[in-house]
């Protein structure tokens with residue numbers, strides 16, 4: 427049940443995309459997200475879609491698996507679509523009481539949903555193809571200049587990598603505790619809101635206890651290995667750009683250029 | 692009255708890179724009142740298998756019949772199955788959540804819909820059965836020792852008065868004394884309350900002493916299913932799948948090899964002692 431959430435997971439296959447430097451993927455994802463909101467005509471959608479799906483193809487992550495991640499954010503889609511549908515002014519085609527639907531509203535709702543879908547697919551593709559460790563390494567290296575203005579870059583990326591590392595562990599733990607309480611007759615699925623909220627206590631208390639225990643153990647283990655923050659710390663596998671990464675940057679440039687040209691049409 | 696497992700298969704995350712065929716064509720019959728040991732190397736599928744028996748995991752294919760009823764039938768009452776087949780998970784102390792020991796044990800029977808008097812009576816009985824003293828009833832479960840927590844968690848399942856009790860490595864992480872005490876109490880439940888018991892373990896020594904039948908799992912399949920005596924006879928094959936017979940089996944085999952005519956059937960230290968004494972007297 428809880429394992430159906432695929433956002434933020436890593437999908438271990440060997441593909442060109444998996445081998446790319448995490449910094450390329452981070453920059454690429456950010457650029458892609460911005461690009462989604464930069465174009466204003468319909469051709470832009472086609473270019474963005476072609477780009478996205480060719481990259482998904484390259485990543486060797488099954489499309490089915492990626493699409494499953496969308497299920498978790500359906501609520502968000504419905505929410506934005508409804509907002510756009512009812513609150514966009516324009517030519518009215520349907521009216522009932524204070525509810526008014528306009529052509530512009532329908533168009534914006536559809537386009538917004540497409541943009542959001544692309545956004546989520548694009549960013550989940552990054553986590554599918556990059557291990558959490560790699561991701562935070564990339565982030566740390568990209569944010570490094572901020573150290574000059576006293577931003578604790580190393581600490582931030584360490585916290586992020588620990589948080590990412592703990593997501594699957596906590597999910598597994600949730601699954602296990604849920605099953606254990608179900609074996610004692612607990613019921614998480616039926617009943618009204620109050621009853622359901624109450625039924626979560628036997629799940630949440632052990633979950634918090636175990637999260638604190640793990641955090642404690644981790645802190646102890648880190649200290650035992652003389653962890654003292656980022657000062658003077660070196661990496662076993664320092665990040666290095668290769669030919670493939672430069673090629674990827676070029677492809678990215680090409681995509682942006684195509685969008686700029688199309689926007690002029 | 693029995694549990695029949697028919698060609699059970701289970702696959703984790705089918706269709707993804709994490710796909711794992713955890714159980715392959717398991718056929719098994721568990722009779723009323725049996726004391727069964729389930730043994731296997733780590734990752735052999737023991738925990739996956741026992742979660743099928745009370746319906747927490749649904750098989751990918753195959754069936755399970757509890758007292759003749761197919762548990763995957765549409766009208767089957769899963770909730771009543773869960774109170775008849777009590778399952779104690781690995782590290783059960785991690786599920787304690789209430790403010791006192793007593794309240795925590797009440798959780799199971801209360802979910803069964805019993806009246807408050809019955810609930811408390813059962814909780815009290817269960818705590819007695821696992822040997823928790825009265826002065827601990829109002830303690831917070833979080834301030835108990837590891838072994839005490841484990842007992843409270845076991846009591847939490849016993850209080851539901853199951854017909855079958857399944858324990859997933861109940862002695863993991865306990866010291867030898869705590870381990871023996873828990874195993875003795877489980878054996879007592881079997882003889883006195885006539886519970887059917889399935890004991891999952893890594894250790895041959897642990898199970899050899901108590902169980903009537905030993906099921907050995909290897910990579911999701913049943914490798915052996917026989918009395919401990921017969922299974923330990925195959926100690927060479929056991930070693931090949933990452934297990935070992937109890938040390939006495941090796942001692943007896945070695946003695947025999949050196950010309951002392953002992954029977955190699957002894958499975959516990961006590962039996963071995965008797966056997967050696969018998970041969971020495973001749």
Ligand SMILES: Nc1ncnc2c1ncn2[C@@H]1O[C@H](COP(=O)(O)OP(=O)(O)OP(=O)(O)O)[C@@H](O)[C@H]1O
Pocket residue numbers: 703704709711713731732733734735736737738739740
């Ligand atoms: N939730 C899960 N998702 C995917 N695979 C799993 C999951 N749980 C277990 N597995 C895999 O299924 C196989 C059997 O696991 P299982 O937990 O049943 O083994 P086990 O015999 O209980 O081992 P142990 O003695 O270590 O407890 C293992 O290879 C394991 O990696």
Ligand SMILES: [Mg+2]
Pocket residue numbers: 737738739781859
């Ligand atoms: Mg297990």
